[in-house]
Amino acid sequence: MVHHTMPTSTTSASRASSRISSMRRVARWTMAWAIVGTLAGCGGVPQWPDPPGAPNASPVPQPPLQPPLQPPPLAQPAPPASPAPAVPVTASRSRWTPVPWTELVGFDQDPLHEAWNAWLRSCERPPVPLAALCPEVRRLAIGTPEEQRAWMRERLQPWRIEPHSGPAEGLLTAYYEPLFEARRQAGPGFEVPLHALPEGHGRQRPWYSRQEIDTLPQARALLRGREIAWLADPVDALMLQIQGSGRLLVTEADGSRRLVRLAYAGSNDHPYRSVGGWLLQQGAVRDASWPGIKAWVRANPQRVQEMLWSNPRTVFFREEPLSEFDAGFGPRGAQGVALTPGRSIAVDKESVPYGTPVWLASPGPQVALNRLVMAQDTGSAIVGAVRADWFVGWGAQAGEVAGRLKQPLRLWALWPRGLQPPGSIDQASR
Template sequence: MLASCASRLPAPSSPPETSLPAPVVTPSAPLEADDNQPLPVPRVQGNSRWVPVRWSDLPGFKDDNLFEAWTAWVKSCERPGPVFAPLCAEVRQLSIATPEEQRQWLLRRLQPHRVESLDGQAEGLLTSYYEPVIPASRLPGKGYTVPLYRAPASLGQRRPWYTRQEIETQADAQAALRGREIAWIADPVEAMVLHIQGSGRLRITEPDGSQRMVRLAFAATNDQPYKSIGRWLLDQNLTRDATWPGIRQWISQNPQRSNELLWSNPRYVFFKEEALSGTDPSQGPRGAQGVELTPGRSIAVERQNIPYGTPVWLVSSGPTAQLQRLVLAQDTGSAIIGPVRADYFAGWGADAGELAGRLKQPLRLWVLWPR
């Protein structure tokens, strides 16, 4: 299965935070001390059930480098929800604390809850996504034949808009997009990757021959349903490997059927161009919460089950990765559905793409909620 995070929309602006007194970080009881305290009752959140547990139930909690996650949490505090906004002054102050001080604050201020389905299933699925880096040209030609578009002016006048196949074959759809090209790339499969991931970086050649890096961010879709091209291959019994490497191998062996495969996903994504800071190449794309994503510490979730900005303890063990770490729920995606379901933001570039293309393994989640 291929996860899609192409449905990223900015969250509404939060009201200004009120000033809070600076917290005093004091040592608290050892990790095991909470075993003597009564637990709250379970609660239903969307289509999930949150079951309170002891901190000692979180695998690997003592070993994580929390400093990396704190960076993502400070970013979430740029647009916090009403539950976490009162904690943000403390979160910011603790960004310069030691990992042990951060860990003790978590013990004191938050209660872990195991996330499970309403029928008690606590194991789900982890996949991954990333920001591709793709060579591009501002003008077509010299092998650059695949356009990437801004949203057409007529997008809101027809719902749903044309399918992917119609956009690439019908004269009226192409006329509506004429002049809306942002750039051109060479590979239609890379264009599909960009559409599925929802954002990407272009190493773009300008008409004068100069090159620069820009970001394409999600702007809109054609309102058609997302269909996994990996699932299409599996359903047709054409492959047993529906990872990106497996899909690319199948296309290389069946080039005459590449359009058939790509058109099986009718959803089409339109983009907007954003400048990338030359002094901060680590700047991530913005997720659905409206804050920059942090590689390895941001996840996409189904918002009704885990609200944006929630710190989450993530555990996943499989052939691709061994993960026990604190992450932040900062994004969503049209294929990210279910109570124990997450898409792990791997970052950008080839290594991130390799991880994102192969990661598909069991998942357990614990939300960390204010006491």
């Protein structure tokens, strides 16, 4: 997504009793590590890889073992579910049709505890129609998969998401957080700056283009002193800007090293142009994936600047610290909550409200997926009723998955029973 992380304010998790809060902390630690292991097994996505050239970077420390907890009793059973309406509901960019749970192939096999951590995150800023479910979601965080599945079947109605016209099948892509070696000060081999918002940003729209930033003295003067860090490769900087966030292993002026996150702070308001599309138009490549683009760059170093300038859009960042707990999650998405590797997706907000639990099905060819995910982000390239970008984590192997994943997609929204899905998706997201 431009990608993907849009600027949002930091929010606190919803309050519960002290007992529940303690259980949530245990459950979050446990599920965060379960998610990491599962992604590594099913998608080959590492969650703490060494960046290029990093000498023996340490892994995230495991949380201490906790005694087993018994889930507290749930609240009184919900009233009998109202029958699903028999007609589709039309939103601005999609049509929702009620369907039976049997249409969700693989639902009984999905390890729901992995998705529950993403659901807990959504409950930090839930949309109004879904907020009433959050106390039960929190209680079920330490429930069994069977209890979670039974609760979902009782409380939620699946709705197949389709476009108003045309094929019902859409497109699934993936995104990630790049992880690069960086320097706090410019020096030999590290001469590509990453900038914070320039002074007076917003008074001139659009701001200077990428080429103008590189060539006009007045643009460069406005960015002087706004350098957050310096990279070795301008293509890596472009990758960070396209993804919208990333992680840097920064060497400070005193030689110490620390891991930080760069989050999206704003852009120059120019349209995004795909460098892969530009290379295809030039007849320079047949493979416009990121691995294909990097292969072309290695073979054509004299044309790299021309390729970079084909995309006039540039992105500015803000630096955020990474605690041990935060390091197990991605950046904050457009919903304002941290993304969960393998269980968060970016959607078209005119089709699916933020915070909606979604059943995602994609047959491959890269990765076969049938799983519960949460709609927690968006991006300028994510447009259409059946369109999703799957957050796969961070680092080089995650980048390989994200760089190549492009495959068919079907989506089902899981909406509270007895509530009509919104005709205006924007209203549901508030």
